[in-house]
Amino acid sequence: MAQTATLETIYGLIGPLNKKSVDLTPATTFASDLELDSLTVMDLVADIEDDFDIILPLNMLPDLETIGQVAEAVETIVAKG
């Protein structure tokens, strides 16, 4: 389970994209809950990368369906340095 601080940062980045004001939880999905199209997801990924100063490789994205999964992936990448 990802840390609260990581999740809060990601919630903050999603905020402006959350047009339907969906409740954000680790289980929230990008495609069905937030209804983000692939282009918006791309911008969000770029924002997450820049905020955490990491690379979220394109190869990983198909497995990241929920906010919690993204937060955990971010923490793993940050820990690896």
Add this chain to the structure above:
Amino acid sequence: MNLLDKFDPIVELRASLPFEKADPFKVVIEEVISETEAIIGGRHTILAGTNNYMGMTFNEEAIEAAKKALDDFGTGTTGSRVLNGTYGGHKALEATIADFYDMNECMVFSTGYQANLGIISALGGKDDFVIIDADSHASIYDGCAMGNATIVRFKHNDVEHMERRLKRLPADAGKLVVVEGMYSMLGDAAPLKELLEVAKQYGCMTLVDEAHSMGFCGENGRGIAEELGVEHLADFIVGTFSKSVGTVGGFAVSNHPKFDVLRFVSRPYIFTASLPPSVVASATASIQAISRSGNRRAHLWENARQLHSGLKDAGFSMCTQTAESPIIAVHLPDVMIGTRFWEQLLEEGVYANMAAPPATPAGMFLLRISVCAQHTSEQVSEIIARFKRTAEKVGLEV
């Protein structure tokens, strides 16, 4: 479980498009009159969406060479380049392209798609990184998916965005930056000098795809890298025969001393039949003709500027501020207008491309024209007039 059910949303989307008289995915060209005219739906139509930039499809030398190759070598090679599929013609074509690019090495592939697929998948190994522009062509994305490298994506033509990502990659890792010289949907050119300089600063190898810039950019028609004087910063240049060259096939050129090993490791090069001798012969003749085609290049740019300024003056929303390429694209407000505009334009006798998401950036609906060097200025004026008439008929306010 029906394996095709997962495509139902696509079927629905397709069915929701309001086409009545024609369908952009089912256009049949019944008769080809010239490089610039055809019969479509029984109607005499100006071709303004065929990527036939240099108008080489009826080049006499290319046709003669192809006919002779058919007589001498038959209809096909029935084999891979690494088995029985390399004829003298294939080697001559590779030498012609290497000479055209003033590079040491050239590999010819059976399509342009396979050239990107074959080079990128082979170069991007398990511990390597491939860094790509977000608006890259499908062949680049698919080359990435086929290889084992970690894929890093940066915002379209954004040098600073790319640099921020390059900074985060291990200094000693293998890195390949892949960019296109010209992007095919909007017809916008890449800031190639800045992109390649930054890539080199971070120790990356570089690949430039000149599919939509070969033939008419640069003094010799080699592409944007030549035009901007940065060919020395490109480790690999990839291109196609299916646009300016007027036939089908693809190539990669390089000065890398180990380039030839790719013939033994690039699966899209190995596990497919080589190009038929007639195609090889016409590509060779066409590239030789292109290298002598300064006047034709000049006329193509005149056509592009005339079309761009004509549509801009008429009030259309242009995708680029100036004619950066022979691809001239206009924004259309939504899918309904987009669909009806394309359909009505065809009724008026102009074939252009309707481009919709996901093939376009940022969810845009575009009408995309590709100008040909063989269009007369009268034809270009006619295209502009028919655009205006179409806008009136479909109620597009310009």
